[in-house]
Amino acid sequence: MDEAGTQRINVSGTPAGAVGLRDLAARLRRRPTAMAALCVILLYGAAAFGTWGYTLLCRWTDRESIAERARMEDRYLPPSTRHWLGTDYRGRDVLWRSIFATRTAFQVGILAGAVSIAVGVSLGALGGYFGGAVDAAVVWVYSTFAAMPSLLFILSFSLVLGRGTTAVYLGIGLTSWVGLCRVIRAEFIRLRSAPYVEAARAQGIGHGRIILRHILPNALHLVIVFFTIRFAAAIMTEVIVSFLGLGVQLEPSWGVMIAEAKERLWQGVWWELAGATTAMFGLVLAVNILGDALRDVLDPRLRGV
Amino acid sequence: MTETQLKNVAGAAEAGVPATPLIEVRDLKVWFPIRRGVVARTVGYVRAVDGVSLKIFRGETVGLVGESGCGKTTLGRSILRLEKAAAGTVCLEGRDLLALSERQLRPLRRRMQMVFQDPFSCLNPRMTAMTIVTEGLRQHNLLEGDRAEVAANLLSEVGLDSDALYRYPHEFSGGQRQRLSIARALSLHPDFIVCDEPVSALDVSVQAQVINLLLDLRARHGLSYLFISHDLSVVRLISHRVAVMYLGQIVETGPAADVIGAPLHPYTQALVSAIPVPGRKKKKRILLEGDLPSPVHPPPGCRFHTRCHRAMDICSRREPKLYAQRGRRVQCHLYESKLEAVED
Numbered sequence: 001m002d003e004a005g006t007q008r009i010n011v012s013g014t015p016a017g018a019v020g021l022r023d024l025a026a027r028l029r030r031r032p033t034a035m036a037a038l039c040v041i042l043l044y045g046a047a048a049f050g051t052w053g054y055t056l057l058c059r060w061t062d063r064e065s066i067a068e069r070a071r072m073e074d075r076y077l078p079p080s081t082r083h084w085l086g087t088d089y090r091g092r093d094v095l096w097r098s099i100f101a102t103r104t105a106f107q108v109g110i111l112a113g114a115v116s117i118a119v120g121v122s123l124g125a126l127g128g129y130f131g132g133a134v135d136a137a138v139v140w141v142y143s144t145f146a147a148m149p150s151l152l153f154i155l156s157f158s159l160v161l162g163r164g165t166t167a168v169y170l171g172i173g174l175t176s177w178v179g180l181c182r183v184i185r186a187e188f189i190r191l192r193s194a195p196y197v198e199a200a201r202a203q204g205i206g207h208g209r210i211i212l213r214h215i216l217p218n219a220l221h222l223v224i225v226f227f228t229i230r231f232a233a234a235i236m237t238e239v240i241v242s243f244l245g246l247g248v249q250l251e252p253s254w255g256v257m258i259a260e261a262k263e264r265l266w267q268g269v270w271w272e273l274a275g276a277t278t279a280m281f282g283l284v285l286a287v288n289i290l291g292d293a294l295r296d297v298l299d300p301r302l303r304g305v
Numbered sequence: 306m307t308e309t310q311l312k313n314v315a316g317a318a319e320a321g322v323p324a325t326p327l328i329e330v331r332d333l334k335v336w337f338p339i340r341r342g343v344v345a346r347t348v349g350y351v352r353a354v355d356g357v358s359l360k361i362f363r364g365e366t367v368g369l370v371g372e373s374g375c376g377k378t379t380l381g382r383s384i385l386r387l388e389k390a391a392a393g394t395v396c397l398e399g400r401d402l403l404a405l406s407e408r409q410l411r412p413l414r415r416r417m418q419m420v421f422q423d424p425f426s427c428l429n430p431r432m433t434a435m436t437i438v439t440e441g442l443r444q445h446n447l448l449e450g451d452r453a454e455v456a457a458n459l460l461s462e463v464g465l466d467s468d469a470l471y472r473y474p475h476e477f478s479g480g481q482r483q484r485l486s487i488a489r490a491l492s493l494h495p496d497f498i499v500c501d502e503p504v505s506a507l508d509v510s511v512q513a514q515v516i517n518l519l520l521d522l523r524a525r526h527g528l529s530y531l532f533i534s535h536d537l538s539v540v541r542l543i544s545h546r547v548a549v550m551y552l553g554q555i556v557e558t559g560p561a562a563d564v565i566g567a568p569l570h571p572y573t574q575a576l577v578s579a580i581p582v583p584g585r586k587k588k589k590r591i592l593l594e595g596d597l598p599s600p601v602h603p604p605p606g607c608r609f610h611t612r613c614h615r616a617m618d619i620c621s622r623r624e625p626k627l628y629a630q631r632g633r634r635v636q637c638h639l640y641e642s643k644l645e646a647v648e649d
Contacts, residue, residue, distance in 0.1 A: 195421050195423060195426040196426065196427050196429040196430075198387055198421075198427075199421060199486075199489070202387060202414060202418060202419045203415075203418070203440065203441035204411040204414030204415060204441065205440065205441065206411070206444065213440075217429075217431040218429070
């Protein structure tokens, strides 16, 4: 075993700094569905960034974006070769709007995920590591948050902060950290007495460094998996909030599109609803599949090790 | 450490020369509360360490032996304050460690290190060998010069190649990991290292290598060890003095050769008779009957009387005093008339 190990290092000649990531990539590559899901997500990501850049460029050069180009005479056109998914109530192209809405979805998913990870990880780490009164306080806070209906919380948040994206991101982030906080707290309780953490204590390493450098990297897989789950959930929450008229106002959003589509759905105008929901369905499904695969790959307890 | 030096240490201790011990444990008690019910009421205590006194001098290795569950590891851990003591003192060169706050203790932690029993779980799986051995130095602001160079020197000191620098613990074998763990302990230039069964998880061939490494390092750096083991033949090899522990108390101490060569306490006699000796066909063994009694309700009188092959009436009634003889101490009623009782 010794010799094999030494040889492997010498042959590759590179410091094994990326073992974790390389390992992860290799294990993911053996899962075709996960790889397909990853490709779909990358495609959506490209769409999000591409349309974002395009929108900024249009604003810069004072031109009208194709997602905003409205012609009143083209209202409610059914799908055709000119408008593949028809037009909406202001004569805007549904396909383009569905694609442009990807950016809103990514923005909500990433920012709400970041907020909820920041809150969940820091509270869970403090409670789990220090225990005692700190832990009791953390448990009290997350129990309180878990007891509040999240949609009401988000709605009241956006009423206080005013309509718009910031309130939605913050609201979604602040209502979705409890699950992660619980899991991180449990992991810290388990790892705070791990022999390598004791070894660090015996070396006189400070609490902050033990939390950040010794325990957190060993709990990071939970954060990654949680992020994929929350990313998809945040997108859906945004759609619901926008549908209720409290989310994104001026930019294309799947929730706003669905809300608008319901007005003429009874007259057989199905394409706007179809466009928005299909686009959302594709992204959420892909993120969920990738999240499942990541959990299988990253969580040693599920790998049966 | 040479034999003469060793004799000097032992001689100084015996002659009562006022040398401050490097580590002095006095009447240490580590009790773990047993909580039960919804309100977590304390219903009793596991008396893992129950009134232990022990001195370790500079350059000296004390072997701590006893069967599983007798409190050896807890004693080692509570000296480093990884376990909270209920009573007693632990002094490092006369300074009581148990009275210090965690923050005050931190700079002193540098001087006492630990090598753990399980080389697989005591190294952080997400850290490279370089980070593992230089982390403590960075914490104590002792890192001078190039980190990789410092780490490579430490690794070579424990017999690892410098191409191990960027490897992760799972890429090492058990023996190599234990070397890495020793390098980590060594990095802070400690005076004292608690070796908690450092070889019991290793193959016999690798055990010898690690023992030799510990002996080399002791000679080179003048280290003191508290060497915890249940393997008397390993202890005999490395220790100057031996302390035998039974159910949270030390029942016999003395120079390693004497204690293992001519044990006084019946428990030590039983342990020594169980050492396998190659070549000897049949030998008389003292078999201990039954299990270790519960440390929650230790037997009254002498704790060993329930399993002792030489138990007398008095043993179950009165706790034996400590009797001394030429650097040796034994806690047993058998020596009441033969040896002089001492207060420790």
